[in-house]
Amino acid sequence: MDHLIKVQDMCKVYNPGENEVRALDHVSLEIRKGEFVAIIGHSGSGKSTLMNMLGCLDVPTSGAYYLNGRDVSSLKDNQLSEIRNQEIGFIFQGFNLIANLTALENVELPLIYRGIGRNQRHKLAKEALIRVGLEKRMDHKPSEMSGGQQQRVAIARAIAAEPPVILADEPTGNLDSASTGEIMDILRGLHDLGRSVILITHDNEIADQAKRVIRILDGRIVEDYYNTDISAQEA
16 A cells, blocks of 8 residues: 655644743654554644644644655645645534535535536535435434534535545544444445545544554654454454
């Protein structure tokens, strides 16, 4: 497999000087295409900062970040915005759906920014909603759906244009156990289809469902291992 992500000696420093905070402290890692990776750490560990870097939502103070072979660590805001739009599908804990739009319209919205024509984006949005089991809820607005259903709309929105990277930030944080199971099943299914899935979490049980676990503490990677239980089941 080729490398999808390559991070070299990345640092993110806030308030440089005497009272500086090193949110990321010389982090290096590689993620291959098609991997299902969980990045785990408690609040303040640096995992959210790392997610912001991997998602091109922020740039490092120093070090390099290659996404699909391109160094994106020093790009300007408009260039980063284009990469986010084309390369990364985001799933957030808070769903981030627009209240007065239907599920179908919410999924279509980012496809408009990609410049996809009306008929094609309607087709892609419908296919994505069917994939997450919401074929009967396409015309419902967020207020008419459960939390689990809203998160499935958010997943459909993230995958509709088939971006190379699915970046899920605490995607089950606001959900009950049944909905959590459904969302994790969908993420595993996306991985089985060849998608690259990066899951940010503080929950060990969630992290253990990924094939690879990267643990971060005080801005540094302290563990990076493959889940042998999952590997054995799939062998």
